[in-house]
Amino acid sequence: MPNSHGVVCSQEETSFRPAANRATGLYGSLLEVIPQPAAFLNTDGAVVAVNRAFGDLLGLGTGDPIGTRFSDCLSRETRRRCRPALKAAFNGTPAEISGKLVSASGADLGSRAVCTPIPLQEEASAVVLLQFDGVAEEPESLGIDDLLTRFPDDVLIFGALEEPASILAPLEDAAGGSIDLAELEVMLENCLNGDVQTLYAGLSARKAHCEPGSAAKITEIRLVPLAEPSDRDRPGVMAIVRSNVDSPHEVEEYRRLAYQDALTGLSNRRAFLTFLQEHLARLEENPLGGLAVFYFDLDEFKKVNDLGGHDAGDEMLVRVAFALQRCFCDTGCVGRIGGDEFAGMCLLPDEGHALDHAERVLDALSRIRLEVSNRIFTIGSSIGISFLTSQVADKPIDPSALLRLADAACLRGKRVGGRTVHLHKADADDFRLDDAVPAQVLEPDDIRANDFALYSMPIRFLQEDRPCGEEILLRLRGEQASGYSPKVLISAAERSGFVAQIEGWTLDKVLDAAAARDGKTVLTVNVSAESAGNPDFRDLLQKRLCNDPLMASRICLEVAERDFLREPTTIESFFQFLIDLGCQTAIDDFAGHWPVLARLTDLRVDWIKLDSSLTQLVTRDRSKALVLKGLTDAAHDLGIKVIAKHVETEREMALLRALGIEAAQGYFFGKPAPWA
Numbered sequence: 001m002p003n004s005h006g007v008v009c010s011q012e013e014t015s016f017r018p019a020a021n022r023a024t025g026l027y028g029s030l031l032e033v034i035p036q037p038a039a040f041l042n043t044d045g046a047v048v049a050v051n052r053a054f055g056d057l058l059g060l061g062t063g064d065p066i067g068t069r070f071s072d073c074l075s076r077e078t079r080r081r082c083r084p085a086l087k088a089a090f091n092g093t094p095a096e097i098s099g100k101l102v103s104a105s106g107a108d109l110g111s112r113a114v115c116t117p118i119p120l121q122e123e124a125s126a127v128v129l130l131q132f133d134g135v136a137e138e139p140e141s142l143g144i145d146d147l148l149t150r151f152p153d154d155v156l157i158f159g160a161l162e163e164p165a166s167i168l169a170p171l172e173d174a175a176g177g178s179i180d181l182a183e184l185e186v187m188l189e190n191c192l193n194g195d196v197q198t199l200y201a202g203l204s205a206r207k208a209h210c211e212p213g214s215a216a217k218i219t220e221i222r223l224v225p226l227a228e229p230s231d232r233d234r235p236g237v238m239a240i241v242r243s244n245v246d247s248p249h250e251v252e253e254y255r256r257l258a259y260q261d262a263l264t265g266l267s268n269r270r271a272f273l274t275f276l277q278e279h280l281a282r283l284e285e286n287p288l289g290g291l292a293v294f295y296f297d298l299d300e301f302k303k304v305n306d307l308g309g310h311d312a313g314d315e316m317l318v319r320v321a322f323a324l325q326r327c328f329c330d331t332g333c334v335g336r337i338g339g340d341e342f343a344g345m346c347l348l349p350d351e352g353h354a355l356d357h358a359e360r361v362l363d364a365l366s367r368i369r370l371e372v373s374n375r376i377f378t379i380g381s382s383i384g385i386s387f388l389t390s391q392v393a394d395k396p397i398d399p400s401a402l403l404r405l406a407d408a409a410c411l412r413g414k415r416v417g418g419r420t421v422h423l424h425k426a427d428a429d430d431f432r433l434d435d436a437v438p439a440q441v442l443e444p445d446d447i448r449a450n451d452f453a454l455y456s457m458p459i460r461f462l463q464e465d466r467p468c469g470e471e472i473l474l475r476l477r478g479e480q481a482s483g484y485s486p487k488v489l490i491s492a493a494e495r496s497g498f499v500a501q502i503e504g505w506t507l508d509k510v511l512d513a514a515a516a517r518d519g520k521t522v523l524t525v526n527v528s529a530e531s532a533g534n535p536d537f538r539d540l541l542q543k544r545l546c547n548d549p550l551m552a553s554r555i556c557l558e559v560a561e562r563d564f565l566r567e568p569t570t571i572e573s574f575f576q577f578l579i580d581l582g583c584q585t586a587i588d589d590f591a592g593h594w595p596v597l598a599r600l601t602d603l604r605v606d607w608i609k610l611d612s613s614l615t616q617l618v619t620r621d622r623s624k625a626l627v628l629k630g631l632t633d634a635a636h637d638l639g640i641k642v643i644a645k646h647v648e649t650e651r652e653m654a655l656l657r658a659l660g661i662e663a664a665q666g667y668f669f670g671k672p673a674p675w676a
Contacts, residue, residue, distance in 0.1 A: 462664055
């Protein structure tokens with residue numbers, strides 16, 4: 001296809017219009033499809049034609065601007081900047097003007113202009129296309145954004161009465177590819193009715209709409225009506241041909257990717273903030289409600305990546321996204337903010353409804369099970385909520401500030417161990433400054449050896465109502481102790497890579513106490529999966545207990561069911577090692593998952609410690625009590641004793657005793673206290 005920027009007119013068009021009118025008619029019609037302010041200038045500095053955007057910018061009418069000197073429309077400084085660029089363009093070299101551009105009346109013309117030489121057929125003098133970077137009214141609908149720096153390769157003019165079959169060949173020659181005649185007929189008819197139409201050569205219709213990424217560049221033909229349908233004194237259709245343009249489906253795909261998270265399909269941060277702005281506008285129309293913004297930070301997601309691999313991590317994120325989408329599909333929207341952090345929003349009546357909604361999300365996440373080889377991963381989340389009432393939203397609010405408030409509330413949950421919900425009711429003061437200060441999260445470098453302290457919590461036999469033992473808990477001492485849960489402490493130790501050393505220090509103290517005391521009560525200690533697989537931790541146990549089976553029998557090491565699901569081979573090996581030493585073993589936070597139940601016969605553990613969700617509901621739901629009774633009987637049949645956790649009332653204690661549960665711990669029997 002010749003790249004001459006030539007304007008080719010059909011024979012019928014030549015007869016339609018006097019040559020004297022060609023500049024204002026043909027050129028003006030061509031300019032109107034350019035979204036930026038644009039004009040044609042001739043060598044003597046006169047304006048040949050302008051589009052509507054240019055006329056509005058400089059106060060020129062679009063009807064008959066011929067004769068207006070362009071220099072008279074500019075300020076002296078802008079005129080000085082434009083002079084060398086226009087001179088170069090008239091000599092055939094494209095040029096660009098940079099810097100502040102101002103009209104003679106003081107109007108801002110932007111900071112950039114482009115001068116493009118346009119050789120037009122049958123014209124004696126050269127013409128320059130001048131374009132400013134002003135904002136077009138509807139640039140997206142025009143779809144020709146790159147006309148700022150590039151003019152069409154060819155322009156063809158066809159009369160309103162020409163047959164599509166006679167137009168087809170010139171169009172195919174100009175485009176360098178085949179065009180469907182039936183599609184062309186429809187588009188020409190629509191164009192003659194006043195609508196701009198676009199067709200593509202070198203790309204099948206199926207590829208143009210169904211196969212993203214199939215073609216990087218194609219040829220675009222834009223059909224533009226030159227006059228109102230009733231005006232038969234002018235040519236009917238102008239075809240603007242541009243080669244090497246982006247495929248339309250790829251442009252749409254890029255636009256979609258710009259607002260969508262590629263992995264989960266949820267909205268990304270940019271799109272989420274856009275939707276949040278829309279919800280804020282809706283809140284202003286609803287004086288009786290409020291807007292809740294939720295921030296979700298997944299708990300222990302790093303372990304899924306580390307133990308299951310990044311494919312498992314990606315799959316977990318997809319499942320979390322699906323669960324969140326189901327929770328918000330009827331009430332609002334949800335997005336992935338980045339990494340393992342998500343956000344959601346919905347209009348709700350009050351804070352109570354927001355907290356209820358967060359609990360439903362936690363419940364949905366707790367049901368996620370991801371099986372990778374012989375490991376099963378679960379997931380939880382810390383949730384922060386910023387709740388905004390319509391009374392506070394009576395002034396403009398930055399959506400990102402509202403999201404940061406929810407993030408700060410979420411971090412407060414992380415501070416106390418995760419799997420929590422924290423709500424912040426926003427007020428006007430929260431938006432006076434554009435920086436919500438996040439809560440501090442405990443980091444490994446914040447902890448020193450002398451910050452540790454050991455606490456004990458009593459465990460009692462229910463049937464005999466006598467002491468059973470003590471659970472030894474690791475705590476922080478001093479000012480750091482306030483607000484930090486054991487989960488946070490262990491999480492920080494895991495991030496530092498020293499969790500086995502910290503738990504080894506705890507175990508060493510416990511073994512010293514066991515060696516110094518008499519009696520048959522048991523001391524229980526939590527052990528992480530990292531410590532269970534650590535050779536140095538096992539060496540400590542081996543050295544201290546191999547020659548003292550009596551002391552070993554008074555030590556019970558417990559591993560969380562979650563860690564067993566994630567690393568069953570490591571935990572089974574560790575339990576066998578403990579049994580060989582004579583220690584007691586326990587599975588902590590036992591929720592009755594089948595993979596654990598199926599292995600109980602081979603594990604030969606001594607205890608299972610029931611998850612609080614199994615014990616705290618028995619007094620309110622008889623069916624839950626029956627299920628717990630069956631689970632307890634099954635454990636007894638396997639020779640396993642049961643401990644109930646988080647017992648807080650006498651009624652709970654009595655019911656658990658009636659179910660045959662051997663022992664219990666909780667605030668009803670005593671809170672954690674410094675261990676002497």
